[in-house]
Amino acid sequence: xxxxxxxxxxxxxxxxxxxxxxxxxxxxxxxxxxxxxxxxxxxxxxxxxxxxxxxxxxxxxxxxxxxxxxxxxxxxxxxxxxxxxxxxxxxxxxxxxxxxxxxxxxxxxxxxxxxx
Amino acid sequence: xxxxxxxxxxxxxxxxxxxxxxxxxxxxxxxxxxxxxxxxxxxxxxxxxxxxxxxxxxxxxxxxxxxxxxxxxxxxxxxxxxxxxxxxxxxxxxxxxxxxxxxxxxxxxxxxxxx
Numbered sequence: 001x002x003x004x005x006x007x008x009x010x011x012x013x014x015x016x017x018x019x020x021x022x023x024x025x026x027x028x029x030x031x032x033x034x035x036x037x038x039x040x041x042x043x044x045x046x047x048x049x050x051x052x053x054x055x056x057x058x059x060x061x062x063x064x065x066x067x068x069x070x071x072x073x074x075x076x077x078x079x080x081x082x083x084x085x086x087x088x089x090x091x092x093x094x095x096x097x098x099x100x101x102x103x104x105x106x107x108x109x110x111x112x113x114x115x116x
Numbered sequence: 117x118x119x120x121x122x123x124x125x126x127x128x129x130x131x132x133x134x135x136x137x138x139x140x141x142x143x144x145x146x147x148x149x150x151x152x153x154x155x156x157x158x159x160x161x162x163x164x165x166x167x168x169x170x171x172x173x174x175x176x177x178x179x180x181x182x183x184x185x186x187x188x189x190x191x192x193x194x195x196x197x198x199x200x201x202x203x204x205x206x207x208x209x210x211x212x213x214x215x216x217x218x219x220x221x222x223x224x225x226x227x228x229x230x231x
Contacts, residue, residue: 004160031217042207042221058218092161101217102149104163 002027002095004108012114013083020079021111023093028073031101034066037090037110046091049076083115118143120210122222129198130230136183137193137225139208145169149211150184150191151219156204164206167191198229 003026013019023032031050035043046066047055055068069077080087090110097103119142129135141150152164167175167184174182179196195202208222 033217033219042223043219044221045218048216048218096217102211102213104151104166105219107161109160 002029002097002106004093004095004106006091006093006108006111008111009109010112010114012116015084015115017083018079018081019083019113020077021091021093021113023076023078023108025074025095027098029095030073031096032070032076033094033105034068034076034078035092035094035107037092039089043092046078080113083113085115088113088115118145118210118212118220120208120220120222122206122208122225124225125223126226126228128228128230129195131198131200133198134194134196135198135227137195137206137208137227139191139193139222141189141191141208141210141220143189143210143212145212145214147213149213150182151209151211152180152182152191152193153207153209153221154202154204155207155224156201161207165193195227200229200231203227203229 005024007022034046037043045058046061047057049055049068049070051070051073067079090112092110094105094107121140148169150167153161154164155161165177165180181194183192205224205226207224210220
């Protein structure tokens with residue numbers, strides 16, 4: 001299994017500002033994923049972050065809005081830039097399990113973001 | 117494109133009873149994986165059960181079992197002897213073996229177990 005922590009756990013921000021969310025894993029992993037979970041809705045993949053390469057963004061998400069860093073195999077950050085109330089969501093990072101990425105993914109506790 | 121549909125936004129069940137959560141999906145792939153994840157209130161999401169599409173036998177994990185109907189593209193979760201700790205949001209998820217490792221999640225079913 002993998003133990004994942006995220007900082008901050010929650011934040012309230014003003015529109016137009018930016019917030020950087022940190023994700024720390026207790027083991028080295030090649031792939032990390034960032035998801036958005038809007039209130040009462042499902043999880044939507046924002047991007048896949050591989051160490052040593054640019055993040056791969058899903059349709060509807062762009063690097064200028066959600067820049068991602070992946071400086072090493074245990075850490076990643078997601079920045080939500082120029083925030084608007086529509087960005088109010090829970091943001092989660094996840095990593096595939098050891099052995100096979102098809103076995104399961106482990107999720108962080110999430111960062112609950114409210115934009116006023 | 118793959119889609120996952122959970123048609124029951126909310127369900128409730130009495131403690132010790134059995135409940136079934138529905139999930140249907142759409143894909144043109146032949147090899148894939150299906151999952152049920154549980155997200156308890158204010159807690160991290162964890163895996164409940166996993167099914168490989170090429171296996172006909174339904175997966176079971178203690179009180180949790182699935183009814184996997186590949187032709188019908190259906191993947192329901194049965195929880196037996198429901199416990200208060202089963203109260204959570206349950207997400208059905210789909211994953212192809214294409215190498216992208218990209219989950220497609222359903223919209224979730226909020227299950228409440230009543231004492």
